[in-house]
Amino acid sequence: xxxxxxxxxxxxxxxxxxxxxxxxxxxxxxxxxxxxxxxxxxxxxxxxxxxxxxxxxxxxxxxxxxxxxxxxxxxxxxxxxxxxxxxxxxxxxxxxxxxxxxxxxxxxxxxxxxxxxxxxxxxxxxxxxxxxxxxxxxxxxxxxxxxxxxxxxxxxxxxxxxxxxxxxxxxxxxxxxxxxxxxxxxxxxxxxxxxxxxxxxxxxxxxxxxxxxxxxxxxxxxxxxxxxxxxxxxxxxxxxxxxxxxxxxxxxxxxxxxxxxxxxxxxxxxxxxxxxxxxxxxxxxxxxxxxxxxxxxxxxxxxxxxxxx
Numbered sequence: 088x089x090x091x092x093x094x095x096x097x098x099x100x101x102x103x104x105x106x107x108x109x110x111x112x113x114x115x116x117x118x119x120x121x122x123x124x125x126x127x128x129x130x131x132x133x134x135x136x137x138x139x140x141x142x143x144x145x146x147x148x149x150x151x152x153x154x155x156x157x158x159x160x161x162x163x164x165x166x167x168x169x170x171x172x173x174x175x176x177x178x179x180x181x182x183x184x185x186x187x188x189x190x191x192x193x194x195x196x197x198x199x200x201x202x203x204x205x206x207x208x209x210x211x212x213x214x215x216x217x218x219x220x221x222x223x224x225x226x227x228x229x230x231x232x233x234x235x236x237x238x239x240x241x242x243x244x245x246x247x248x249x250x251x252x253x254x255x256x257x258x259x260x261x262x263x264x265x266x267x268x269x270x271x272x273x274x275x276x277x278x279x280x281x282x283x284x285x286x287x288x289x290x291x292x293x294x295x296x297x298x299x300x301x302x303x304x305x306x307x308x309x310x311x312x313x314x315x316x317x318x319x320x321x322x323x324x325x326x327x328x329x330x331x332x333x334x335x336x337x338x339x340x341x342x343x344x345x346x347x348x349x350x351x352x353x354x355x356x357x358x359x360x361x362x363x364x365x366x367x368x369x370x371x372x373x374x375x376x377x378x379x380x381x382x383x384x385x386x387x388x389x390x391x392x393x394x395x396x
Contacts, residue, residue, distance in 0.1 A: 088116030104176035106240035135248035162255030172229035236337035280310035288316035289345030348373030
């Protein structure tokens with residue numbers, strides 16, 4: 088069985104989410120990668136070095152520079168003539184590209200898989216992760232999105248994939264890239280950070296969020312996250328959101344400050360290795376999943392904790 092894995096990249100580097108997708112794809116069979124973009128020769132070389140990769144297809148064209156689904160989907164469908172499965176990380180880009188590929192192939196999409204049981208059987212979360220479904224697909228071609236936190240990351244070294252140039256139809260003329268407002272931070276990326284400090288609505292406003300959460304995160308070298316309530320209230324931008332409709336994370340340590348623990352939020356972080364909760368409500372649902380809990384006023388406890396580090 089041949090699998091085609093979408094390589095997500097940024098700034099000339101392969102993103103960690105791709106490495107998890109490669110691990111999942113390797114459980115299906117031979118792994119081929121697709122690197123699409125403009126000026127992506129360096130990315131292709133890095134992708135070829137990933138352990139377990141047999142071939143790297145490179146589509147270097149301005150039409151693929153911003154991974155517009157309308158442009159890259161026909162290219163992927165073209166390559167699927169020689170592949171049995173298309174595997175993509177369950178990121179914002181993956182969730183944009185995969186459904187269009189599935190529609191063009193006239194197959195169902197298997198979303199957010201947690202494990203590969205066989206070539207046609209997979210597990211995936213349902214009901215905000217409170218149940219795990221075991222699904223079987225009879226489609227000849229599989230389109231699969233992978234939850235990155237469920238699979239180990241493939242090694243970036245040790246591979247010797249063959250790089251092969253491919254070309255597609257280019258610009259489909261259905262959409263165009265207008266612009267992007269990308270937040271810049273010296274802190275680790277949320278989805279790959281080993282430590283995450285998250286704040287909730289209890290912080291009351293944006294000023295408190297930055298004054299309480301960020302010094303602790305900086306002391307720990309951690310990424311900063313937030314609950315949906317905090318994002319909706321305007322404390323921080325959307326890309327901070329952890330949860331079912333935000334980012335799914337599984338760091339070594341997750342510190343939840345002023346977060347009650349709604350099901351939507353728990354779905355995005357409950358696979359963390361160690362969960363620490365700070366909340367003044369001792370009956371908050373977050374304490375049901377926390378390994379360590381501290382009941383008290385976060386406005387006193389967190390600065391004290393930060394000061395002692």
